[in-house]
Amino acid sequence: MVETSNLKEDYLAYVNKMESYNEALSLIFWDLRTGAPKKGLDRRSDVIGVLSSEVFKMSTSEEMASFLTQLLNKDNLHNLDDVTKASLLESQKNYERNKKIPAKEYQEYVVLSTKAESVWEEAKDKSDFTMLQPLLEQLVDFNKKFIGYWGHEGNKYNTLLDMYEPGVTVEKLDEVFGKLKERIVPLVKKIADSSIQPRTKDLLIQFPKENQRDFSLNILKELDYDFDSGRLDETVHPFSIGLNPGDVRVTTKYDEDDFRTAVFGTIHECGHALYEQNISKDLQGTGLCSGTSMGIHESQSLFYENFVGRHENFWSRHYNTLQGYANGEFDGISLEEFYVAINEAKPSFIRIEADELTYSLHIMIRYELEKELFNDELEVKDLPRAWNEKYESYLGITPSNDAEGVLQDVHWSGGSFGYFPSYALGYMYAAQFKHAMLKDLPNYDELLLEGNLVPVKEWLTTNIHQYGKLKKPLKILKDVTGEELNVQYLIEYLEDKYSNIYQLEK
């Protein structure tokens, strides 16, 4: 017993050290994107290299191996508390993932993906897929080899999915994406034929940056973002970042020609930030003090962006204020018109500019392509053709070049295969959570009208946020909603919302 207890303490000190290094790395990351002087970057890259390779080394060290074998065995397991056990299992997963790839190959892979990301930028500028193609082929081959090292259950692509959304499989995704597609595609078509013409273009006025900032700050306060545990800064590609639960920063971008970038971006990032601010502090230093998966994280940002920020009642409350900040430019747009305009649904080429309804279709396309690639049903060289065919089939539009087609996202160039589905899972989780929340907060719509978002945040904290990585995504979903993943809630929400907006017969 005494021995186990010492070992456990040593293990926790060890992961605490790794987490401390990661916190320093997070601060460096935030700083680089919010105003670090450019001439310091070269040296800062070395610092990042030193710290992150130290964390990697620690995750695969003999010391780590010894903690895992000594603590994760039948004799000791029952002496461990839940947090330590979950922490060890997380460490074990990382250990095995990182250890199974020969160091030399991993090194080559890191170099390759770094190179591919910079080639991607140029290829996208020139809209020339063939520039990226050889590198992408190598990246896919590497990932196929990695799947070989890691092994797989069922579909090979499951192994990649598991890195971002543990427990989610091709079998499950095929089912939910199939149902979603079946209902969304016809809805998108109906909308295209509708006579409703949202006044979206009228929103694109010159909107002073300072006013956008003030409005964003007001909204963050109302969403119960804790400014003693965070701050708002400006950046080029908005993100939020949790250094620890007491320091979770939001960044946003002020586009003076389109206020929506800042407003909806800030609300989205605030959803991520609320998650990280409300993880239990008891998990600090255990390696479990962050969001449990990409999909659950995205469910929180989308919950706020869509169920709060694009809700009619939210704007009943705030539209007047926004009109004020718009210096009279929105005076000719009614609340109703404004609401329709910010919810316009329309097929488009670029994922990150897509609306709530068509977004998932962009994801499905990428999912299907990735699945085909890793099951040898599609070759890298055929990606542009396959991409364009799918855009035609799902969205009824064909990209006119690779820049607005297959080259638009950086993910693949960075070696991130299996990542995209988490975005769509985020939508499904969010809708399923919302359905469960309504049982406890049947007055949800009224709360928005009152600007009382505290009960919403508290519900999410109690049911989701507090657990960090202590619970796996599908366990959280089951515990909160009593069900497995069920896409029906998202479908109903979208059909309901868009039928109303576009006055369709249901």
Added chain:
Amino acid sequence: MVETSNLKEDYLAYVNKMESYNEALSLIFWDLRTGAPKKGLDRRSDVIGVLSSEVFKMSTSEEMASFLTQLLNKDNLHNLDDVTKASLLESQKNYERNKKIPAKEYQEYVVLSTKAESVWEEAKDKSDFTMLQPLLEQLVDFNKKFIGYWGHEGNKYNTLLDMYEPGVTVEKLDEVFGKLKERIVPLVKKIADSSIQPRTKDLLIQFPKENQRDFSLNILKELDYDFDSGRLDETVHPFSIGLNPGDVRVTTKYDEDDFRTAVFGTIHECGHALYEQNISKDLQGTGLCSGTSMGIHESQSLFYENFVGRHENFWSRHYNTLQGYANGEFDGISLEEFYVAINEAKPSFIRIEADELTYSLHIMIRYELEKELFNDELEVKDLPRAWNEKYESYLGITPSNDAEGVLQDVHWSGGSFGYFPSYALGYMYAAQFKHAMLKDLPNYDELLLEGNLVPVKEWLTTNIHQYGKLKKPLKILKDVTGEELNVQYLIEYLEDKYSNIYQLEK
């Protein structure tokens, strides 16, 4: 040979790692003082603890010992380049200093000084020295023990001085302070009897923060501070910090009732920052890429603050602009009157508010008290009495309580004994450098009038900045000025300047 070369590379990778951790720590430090959310502090302290104890461990590890013994021996020494040799000697010095104190005692000391700093705050608030006295007694005893471990040459206090200003001794300080005192004390008295009445109070107008900021930014540009290698932020206790030569940040404080805080504070910190921005990048990662000593660092900040920022020609050029930013409030104050007012010399109680002339007297008092303490000529309990007597004797004023007397500075509570003299050395070095600079830049005064500060910065870079810690302070002084420390230059500068301002007979 091959073996040495591998060893050398391993050693350099090892110190590069320590320097990388220190860069991360510097960023954390900067962030904490420029807007880090307060609820993240507890966890951030753990992160600081993890990183800094790692650096400490590395500096005293067996691996370090082995590098030092293998590389710093007769057979290898001649194979080493100057930078590696200097780096090793610096590492050796740290190793010996850190290793000679028993780990347990050092731990106790760290705890004690942390406690003393917080007790000091309360003691200062209540102006009650007896609260701090027992802790200060322990801190002095610890330092006496450390001197025992470290050994000493000549005066025991030399060992403490050497931590901040290597090579400087009691013997030297007694000499230069003696000469300085002999000339400054009578000058201060003469000034007190002068009929000149500087219009200092008229400067204390309401000065908008935004205007102070704009003016500060203008000045930084003129001083050739590189904004691609730095940034200006707001803080409570201004500082500058070099993360690496490409990232050296300045902070300042905007007091809306006294613009001098920001203007002279920014210029002062800019002097520190120019030093760190212009250290040779070849020294990155060697442990030598920072200022060589407290005193040389202070010489750079004081050079800019006094020889640039308080120079008549600087204000001939900028006073108009400042008047504009002051919204007409300075219109009734002539340039001449303004110049006299920002250079008023007057005995005062608080060191950090003292003027250029009387500042050194505040330092001498602290120096004499420290020297007496560590030579068993003064007991801690007698500090307040001794302090007040010296203020009466040097400055002709007696503090009315401990808060404006012996309790005003945090240094002793933090265990920093031997630190104060570097402030006065900074003045002496600066004046001696200025004297040498005038041989190369005889048109110095004109450059200020033209706002062409580039040659000044370049001279300082060539002669001082570029070397970082590669040269020790007294070696720099000798190489640049051809002399040992010579207080005569400071004396002449002060006598000349203040005789003019107060229209005294020389």
